[in-house]
Amino acid sequence: MRQIPKVELHLHHEGAAPPSFIRGLAGEKGVDLSGIFREDGSYAFRDFVHFLSVYEAATSVLTSPEDYARLTRAVLEESAAHGVVYSETFLSPDFCGGGDVAAWREYLLAIREAADGAERDLGITLRGIVTCIRHFGPEAAKPIAICAAETAGDWLTGFGMAGDEMKGQPSDFIWAFDCAREAGLRLTVHAGEWGGAASVRDALAALRPDRIGHGVQAIDDLALVDDLAEQGIVLECCPGSNVALGVYPTWSAHPIQRLRARGVKVTVSTDDPPFFHTTMTAEYERLAASFGWGEEDFAEINATAIDAAFCDAATKDTIR
Ligand code: HPA
Ligand code: ZN
Numbered sequence: 001m002r003q004i005p006k007v008e009l010h011l012h013h014e015g016a017a018p019p020s021f022i023r024g025l026a027g028e029k030g031v032d033l034s035g036i037f038r039e040d041g042s043y044a045f046r047d048f049v050h051f052l053s054v055y056e057a058a059t060s061v062l063t064s065p066e067d068y069a070r071l072t073r074a075v076l077e078e079s080a081a082h083g084v085v086y087s088e089t090f091l092s093p094d095f096c097g098g099g100d101v102a103a104w105r106e107y108l109l110a111i112r113e114a115a116d117g118a119e120r121d122l123g124i125t126l127r128g129i130v131t132c133i134r135h136f137g138p139e140a141a142k143p144i145a146i147c148a149a150e151t152a153g154d155w156l157t158g159f160g161m162a163g164d165e166m167k168g169q170p171s172d173f174i175w176a177f178d179c180a181r182e183a184g185l186r187l188t189v190h191a192g193e194w195g196g197a198a199s200v201r202d203a204l205a206a207l208r209p210d211r212i213g214h215g216v217q218a219i220d221d222l223a224l225v226d227d228l229a230e231q232g233i234v235l236e237c238c239p240g241s242n243v244a245l246g247v248y249p250t251w252s253a254h255p256i257q258r259l260r261a262r263g264v265k266v267t268v269s270t271d272d273p274p275f276f277h278t279t280m281t282a283e284y285e286r287l288a289a290s291f292g293w294g295e296e297d298f299a300e301i302n303a304t305a306i307d308a309a310f311c312d313a314a315t316k317d318t319i320r
Contacts, residue, residue: 001083001284004298007305007319008079008087008269008280010188010213010236012131012162013068013111014059014095015272016075019043025061033057043275048194048245051275052135052164059095065110068096072114072126078273080122082280086319087124088310090131090162092144099143101150108151115155125319127311129158129188130180134165138172145176149183157310160188160213165195170206177207186210186310188236193247197221204233211236211308216247219255222262229263234308240278240286241271251290267305 019041026033036054038044043058045051062068079087091111097103108128115126130148132141141161148159159180161173170189177187191203193214200218203209204227215235218224228235239254248254260266268287270278287293306316 001288002081002281004083004284004295005085005302005319006083006280006284006298007267007302007309008084009211009234009267009305009309010238010269010271011075011079011087011089012055012272013071013075013089013091014062015055015275016078016089016270017058017062017071018074018078018274021071021074022058022061025067029061029063031061033061042277045275049164051245051272055272055275062095065096065106068107069110069114072111073118076115076118076122076124076126079280080118080124084124084280086126086306086309086311086315088127088129088158090160091128091156092131092133092162093147094133094136094140094144099140099147101143101147104147105151108156112155125311125315127158127309127315128156129160129310130156130185131160131162132173132176134161134163134173134190135167136163137168138176141173141176142179145179148180148185152180152183152185154312157186157312158188159183159185160190160209161207162190162213165190165193165199170199170203174206177209181208188213190214192217193242197224200224200228210234210310214238214242216242216255216259218264219258225259225262225264228259229265232265234265234267234304235259236269237266238269238271238283240283241276244276244278251286254290256287257291265304265308266301267308268301 096107190213192200
Protein backbone atom coordinates (compact mmCIF):
# COMPACT_ATOMS: atom_id res chain seq x y z
CA MET A 1 0.00 0.00 0.00
CA ARG A 2 2.82 2.35 0.86
CA GLN A 3 4.27 1.98 -2.64
CA ILE A 4 1.12 2.89 -4.61
CA PRO A 5 1.61 6.39 -6.10
CA LYS A 6 -0.97 8.63 -4.41
CA VAL A 7 -2.56 12.01 -5.08
CA GLU A 8 -3.79 13.93 -2.03
CA LEU A 9 -6.07 16.97 -2.44
CA HIS A 10 -7.12 17.79 1.13
CA LEU A 11 -4.33 18.48 3.62
CA HIS A 12 -4.12 21.34 6.11
CA HIS A 13 -0.54 22.59 6.24
CA GLU A 14 -0.43 23.26 9.99
CA GLY A 15 -2.64 20.22 10.60
CA ALA A 16 0.09 18.06 9.07
CA ALA A 17 2.68 19.28 11.59
CA PRO A 18 3.99 16.36 13.66
CA PRO A 19 3.51 17.03 17.39
CA SER A 20 7.29 16.66 17.87
CA PHE A 21 7.83 19.47 15.37
CA ILE A 22 5.46 21.83 17.20
CA ARG A 23 6.91 20.83 20.60
CA GLY A 24 10.40 21.53 19.25
CA LEU A 25 9.46 25.01 18.07
CA ALA A 26 7.68 25.72 21.38
CA GLY A 27 10.89 24.74 23.20
CA GLU A 28 13.03 26.98 20.99
CA LYS A 29 10.69 29.92 21.55
CA GLY A 30 10.02 29.35 25.24
CA VAL A 31 6.26 28.92 24.70
CA ASP A 32 4.39 26.58 27.06
CA LEU A 33 2.17 24.39 24.88
CA SER A 34 2.07 21.45 27.30
CA GLY A 35 -1.74 21.73 27.50
CA ILE A 36 -2.26 20.59 23.91
CA PHE A 37 -0.34 17.32 24.23
CA ARG A 38 -1.14 14.01 25.87
CA GLU A 39 1.43 12.21 27.99
CA ASP A 40 2.36 10.01 25.03
CA GLY A 41 3.23 13.13 23.03
CA SER A 42 0.21 13.13 20.70
CA TYR A 43 -2.20 16.04 20.29
CA ALA A 44 -4.96 16.12 22.92
CA PHE A 45 -8.53 17.16 22.02
CA ARG A 46 -12.02 16.11 23.05
CA ASP A 47 -14.12 16.92 19.99
CA PHE A 48 -14.12 18.92 16.76
CA VAL A 49 -14.44 22.39 18.28
CA HIS A 50 -11.72 21.58 20.81
CA PHE A 51 -9.63 20.19 17.93
CA LEU A 52 -9.90 23.58 16.19
CA SER A 53 -8.66 25.39 19.29
CA VAL A 54 -5.75 22.96 19.78
CA TYR A 55 -4.92 23.43 16.10
CA GLU A 56 -4.87 27.20 16.53
CA ALA A 57 -2.70 26.90 19.67
CA ALA A 58 -0.21 24.80 17.68
CA THR A 59 -0.02 27.52 15.00
CA SER A 60 1.00 30.06 17.66
CA VAL A 61 4.63 28.85 17.48
CA LEU A 62 4.74 29.09 13.67
CA THR A 63 5.74 32.73 13.61
CA SER A 64 8.07 33.22 10.64
CA PRO A 65 8.51 32.27 6.97
CA GLU A 66 11.48 30.15 8.09
CA ASP A 67 9.20 28.16 10.43
CA TYR A 68 6.88 27.48 7.49
CA ALA A 69 9.80 26.45 5.29
CA ARG A 70 10.85 23.89 7.91
CA LEU A 71 7.25 22.75 8.32
CA THR A 72 6.85 22.34 4.56
CA ARG A 73 9.94 20.14 4.36
CA ALA A 74 8.77 17.98 7.29
CA VAL A 75 5.29 17.59 5.83
CA LEU A 76 6.52 16.68 2.36
CA GLU A 77 9.06 14.17 3.69
CA GLU A 78 6.25 12.39 5.53
CA SER A 79 3.89 12.49 2.53
CA ALA A 80 6.59 11.25 0.14
CA ALA A 81 7.37 8.38 2.54
CA HIS A 82 3.78 7.23 2.03
CA GLY A 83 3.95 7.29 -1.76
CA VAL A 84 2.30 10.67 -2.29
CA VAL A 85 3.52 12.11 -5.62
CA TYR A 86 1.28 15.18 -5.73
CA SER A 87 -0.41 17.06 -2.96
CA GLU A 88 -2.45 20.22 -2.44
CA THR A 89 -2.19 21.99 0.86
CA PHE A 90 -4.48 24.46 2.60
CA LEU A 91 -2.54 27.57 3.57
CA SER A 92 -4.06 30.19 5.84
CA PRO A 93 -2.75 33.77 5.63
CA ASP A 94 -4.49 34.20 9.02
CA PHE A 95 -1.57 32.19 10.44
CA CYS A 96 0.99 33.51 7.90
CA GLY A 97 1.23 37.23 8.48
CA GLY A 98 -2.33 37.82 9.71
CA GLY A 99 -3.86 38.64 6.33
CA ASP A 100 -1.30 41.29 5.36
CA VAL A 101 -0.47 40.81 1.67
CA ALA A 102 3.22 41.80 1.94
CA ALA A 103 3.83 39.44 4.87
CA TRP A 104 1.85 36.68 3.15
CA ARG A 105 4.09 36.99 0.07
CA GLU A 106 7.14 36.30 2.26
CA TYR A 107 5.56 33.23 3.82
CA LEU A 108 4.45 31.97 0.43
CA LEU A 109 7.93 32.42 -1.03
CA ALA A 110 9.47 30.41 1.83
CA ILE A 111 6.88 27.63 1.44
CA ARG A 112 7.41 27.50 -2.33
CA GLU A 113 11.19 27.34 -2.01
CA ALA A 114 10.90 24.45 0.43
CA ALA A 115 8.39 22.74 -1.87
CA ASP A 116 10.71 23.18 -4.87
CA GLY A 117 13.54 21.59 -2.86
CA ALA A 118 11.32 18.65 -1.89
CA GLU A 119 10.24 18.21 -5.50
CA ARG A 120 13.90 17.95 -6.55
CA ASP A 121 14.96 15.67 -3.69
CA LEU A 122 11.86 13.57 -3.07
CA GLY A 123 9.86 13.68 -6.30
CA ILE A 124 6.72 15.11 -4.67
CA THR A 125 4.90 18.08 -6.21
CA LEU A 126 2.98 20.55 -4.04
CA ARG A 127 0.42 23.25 -4.90
CA GLY A 128 -1.24 25.71 -2.54
CA ILE A 129 -4.86 26.56 -1.77
CA VAL A 130 -5.42 29.71 0.29
CA THR A 131 -8.04 29.00 2.89
CA CYS A 132 -10.19 31.39 4.88
CA ILE A 133 -11.53 30.22 8.22
CA ARG A 134 -15.28 30.17 8.59
CA HIS A 135 -15.48 30.82 12.33
CA PHE A 136 -13.30 33.92 11.95
CA GLY A 137 -16.26 35.40 10.03
CA PRO A 138 -16.91 36.97 6.61
CA GLU A 139 -15.08 40.26 7.28
CA ALA A 140 -11.90 38.38 8.17
CA ALA A 141 -12.27 36.32 4.98
CA LYS A 142 -11.99 39.39 2.73
CA PRO A 143 -8.28 40.19 3.27
CA ILE A 144 -7.58 36.45 3.00
CA ALA A 145 -9.26 36.37 -0.41
CA ILE A 146 -7.23 39.44 -1.41
CA CYS A 147 -4.02 37.65 -0.34
CA ALA A 148 -5.10 34.74 -2.54
CA ALA A 149 -6.03 36.94 -5.51
CA GLU A 150 -2.75 38.88 -5.29
CA THR A 151 -0.66 35.69 -5.38
CA ALA A 152 -2.80 33.56 -7.72
CA GLY A 153 -0.80 31.75 -10.36
CA ASP A 154 0.74 28.47 -11.37
CA TRP A 155 1.60 27.50 -7.77
CA LEU A 156 -1.13 29.14 -5.73
CA THR A 157 -4.02 27.67 -7.66
CA GLY A 158 -7.02 27.52 -5.34
CA PHE A 159 -9.11 29.22 -2.70
CA GLY A 160 -11.16 27.50 -0.03
CA MET A 161 -12.82 27.68 3.34
CA ALA A 162 -12.18 25.51 6.42
CA GLY A 163 -13.06 25.96 10.07
CA ASP A 164 -16.29 25.50 12.01
CA GLU A 165 -19.00 24.64 9.52
CA MET A 166 -21.72 25.28 12.13
CA LYS A 167 -20.84 28.99 12.25
CA GLY A 168 -22.42 31.43 9.76
CA GLN A 169 -23.76 30.71 6.28
CA PRO A 170 -21.92 30.04 3.03
CA SER A 171 -23.70 33.06 1.53
CA ASP A 172 -21.83 35.27 4.05
CA PHE A 173 -18.66 34.46 2.10
CA ILE A 174 -19.81 35.26 -1.44
CA TRP A 175 -17.61 38.37 -1.65
CA ALA A 176 -14.47 36.38 -0.76
CA PHE A 177 -15.26 33.55 -3.18
CA ASP A 178 -16.15 35.93 -6.02
CA CYS A 179 -12.87 37.79 -5.44
CA ALA A 180 -10.92 34.51 -5.67
CA ARG A 181 -12.90 33.27 -8.68
CA GLU A 182 -12.28 36.54 -10.56
CA ALA A 183 -8.54 36.07 -9.93
CA GLY A 184 -8.74 32.73 -11.74
CA LEU A 185 -8.52 30.53 -8.66
CA ARG A 186 -10.30 27.18 -8.45
CA LEU A 187 -12.60 26.75 -5.45
CA THR A 188 -13.28 24.27 -2.66
CA VAL A 189 -15.40 24.56 0.50
CA HIS A 190 -15.57 22.42 3.63
CA ALA A 191 -19.20 21.32 3.90
CA GLY A 192 -21.12 18.22 4.88
CA GLU A 193 -18.59 17.19 7.52
CA TRP A 194 -20.84 18.46 10.35
CA GLY A 195 -23.68 20.48 8.84
CA GLY A 196 -25.58 17.71 7.05
CA ALA A 197 -26.68 17.51 3.44
CA ALA A 198 -28.29 20.97 3.63
CA SER A 199 -24.88 22.49 4.34
CA VAL A 200 -23.53 20.95 1.12
CA ARG A 201 -26.51 22.28 -0.85
CA ASP A 202 -26.06 25.77 0.61
CA ALA A 203 -22.32 25.81 -0.11
CA LEU A 204 -22.87 24.71 -3.71
CA ALA A 205 -25.60 27.25 -4.35
CA ALA A 206 -23.86 30.23 -2.74
CA LEU A 207 -20.20 29.65 -3.59
CA ARG A 208 -20.23 27.45 -6.72
CA PRO A 209 -17.07 25.46 -5.83
CA ASP A 210 -15.37 22.90 -8.06
CA ARG A 211 -14.87 20.56 -5.11
CA ILE A 212 -16.31 20.03 -1.65
CA GLY A 213 -14.11 19.33 1.37
CA HIS A 214 -15.64 16.20 2.97
CA GLY A 215 -19.21 16.47 1.63
CA VAL A 216 -19.90 12.99 2.95
CA GLN A 217 -23.15 13.87 4.74
CA ALA A 218 -24.68 14.40 1.30
CA ILE A 219 -25.41 10.68 1.59
CA ASP A 220 -28.49 11.56 3.69
CA ASP A 221 -30.14 13.23 0.66
CA LEU A 222 -30.04 10.99 -2.39
CA ALA A 223 -31.35 13.72 -4.71
CA LEU A 224 -28.31 15.78 -3.69
CA VAL A 225 -26.04 12.78 -4.25
CA ASP A 226 -27.42 12.52 -7.78
CA ASP A 227 -26.87 16.26 -8.32
CA LEU A 228 -23.23 15.91 -7.21
CA ALA A 229 -22.76 13.01 -9.61
CA GLU A 230 -24.42 14.85 -12.50
CA GLN A 231 -22.51 18.08 -11.96
CA GLY A 232 -19.20 16.25 -11.50
CA ILE A 233 -18.54 17.90 -8.13
CA VAL A 234 -15.56 16.13 -6.58
CA LEU A 235 -15.61 15.19 -2.89
CA GLU A 236 -12.38 15.39 -0.94
CA CYS A 237 -13.17 12.50 1.41
CA CYS A 238 -11.07 12.04 4.54
CA PRO A 239 -12.53 8.91 6.11
CA GLY A 240 -9.87 8.50 8.82
CA SER A 241 -10.51 12.07 9.96
CA ASN A 242 -14.28 11.48 10.02
CA VAL A 243 -13.91 8.32 12.11
CA ALA A 244 -11.36 9.93 14.47
CA LEU A 245 -13.70 12.89 15.09
CA GLY A 246 -16.79 10.70 15.46
CA VAL A 247 -18.66 11.83 12.33
CA TYR A 248 -19.04 8.08 11.66
CA PRO A 249 -18.64 5.46 14.37
CA THR A 250 -16.63 2.99 12.27
CA TRP A 251 -14.89 2.69 8.92
CA SER A 252 -17.55 0.36 7.60
CA ALA A 253 -20.22 2.99 8.41
CA HIS A 254 -18.41 5.61 6.28
CA PRO A 255 -20.36 6.49 3.11
CA ILE A 256 -17.40 6.82 0.71
CA GLN A 257 -18.21 3.55 -1.07
CA ARG A 258 -21.96 4.29 -1.23
CA LEU A 259 -21.29 7.74 -2.71
CA ARG A 260 -18.90 6.27 -5.25
CA ALA A 261 -21.31 3.48 -6.18
CA ARG A 262 -23.96 6.10 -6.95
CA GLY A 263 -21.64 7.91 -9.35
CA VAL A 264 -20.09 10.65 -7.21
CA LYS A 265 -16.44 11.45 -7.89
CA VAL A 266 -14.64 10.70 -4.63
CA THR A 267 -11.00 11.15 -3.65
CA VAL A 268 -9.08 10.17 -0.49
CA SER A 269 -7.02 12.42 1.79
CA THR A 270 -5.80 12.59 5.38
CA ASP A 271 -6.97 16.13 6.43
CA ASP A 272 -4.71 16.60 9.51
CA PRO A 273 -2.78 13.31 9.66
CA PRO A 274 -0.93 13.44 13.00
CA PHE A 275 -4.01 14.80 14.78
CA PHE A 276 -6.07 11.87 13.52
CA HIS A 277 -3.31 9.24 13.78
CA THR A 278 -3.46 8.53 10.08
CA THR A 279 -1.33 8.51 6.92
CA MET A 280 -2.19 7.98 3.25
CA THR A 281 -0.95 4.40 3.61
CA ALA A 282 -3.25 3.85 6.59
CA GLU A 283 -6.21 5.32 4.68
CA TYR A 284 -5.61 2.90 1.80
CA GLU A 285 -5.18 -0.06 4.14
CA ARG A 286 -8.45 0.77 5.90
CA LEU A 287 -10.31 1.20 2.61
CA ALA A 288 -9.01 -2.15 1.44
CA ALA A 289 -10.03 -3.84 4.70
CA SER A 290 -13.43 -2.11 5.00
CA PHE A 291 -14.65 -2.14 1.39
CA GLY A 292 -12.40 -4.61 -0.39
CA TRP A 293 -10.76 -1.91 -2.47
CA GLY A 294 -7.83 -3.12 -4.54
CA GLU A 295 -5.37 -1.90 -7.13
CA GLU A 296 -8.04 -0.96 -9.69
CA ASP A 297 -10.08 0.99 -7.17
CA PHE A 298 -7.05 2.96 -6.04
CA ALA A 299 -6.06 3.61 -9.66
CA GLU A 300 -9.54 5.02 -10.29
CA ILE A 301 -9.46 7.18 -7.15
CA ASN A 302 -6.08 8.60 -8.14
CA ALA A 303 -7.18 9.27 -11.73
CA THR A 304 -10.18 11.17 -10.32
CA ALA A 305 -7.87 13.14 -8.04
CA ILE A 306 -5.51 14.09 -10.87
CA ASP A 307 -8.44 15.25 -13.00
CA ALA A 308 -9.76 17.28 -10.06
CA ALA A 309 -6.39 18.74 -9.06
CA PHE A 310 -6.14 22.53 -9.33
CA CYS A 311 -2.77 22.49 -11.16
CA ASP A 312 -2.26 23.04 -14.89
CA ALA A 313 -2.40 20.30 -17.54
CA ALA A 314 1.39 20.09 -17.95
CA THR A 315 1.80 19.39 -14.23
CA LYS A 316 -0.96 16.76 -14.38
CA ASP A 317 0.91 15.03 -17.23
CA THR A 318 3.98 14.67 -15.00
CA ILE A 319 2.02 12.80 -12.30
CA ARG A 320 -0.31 10.69 -14.43
N1 HPA B 1 -12.46 20.63 9.23
C1 HPA B 1 -12.61 21.94 9.26
N2 HPA B 1 -11.61 22.78 9.46
C2 HPA B 1 -10.39 22.29 9.64
C3 HPA B 1 -10.18 20.95 9.61
C4 HPA B 1 -11.26 20.07 9.41
O1 HPA B 1 -11.14 18.84 9.38
N3 HPA B 1 -8.84 20.78 9.80
C5 HPA B 1 -8.29 22.00 9.94
N4 HPA B 1 -9.24 22.93 9.84
ZN1 ZN C 1 -10.18 19.72 6.22
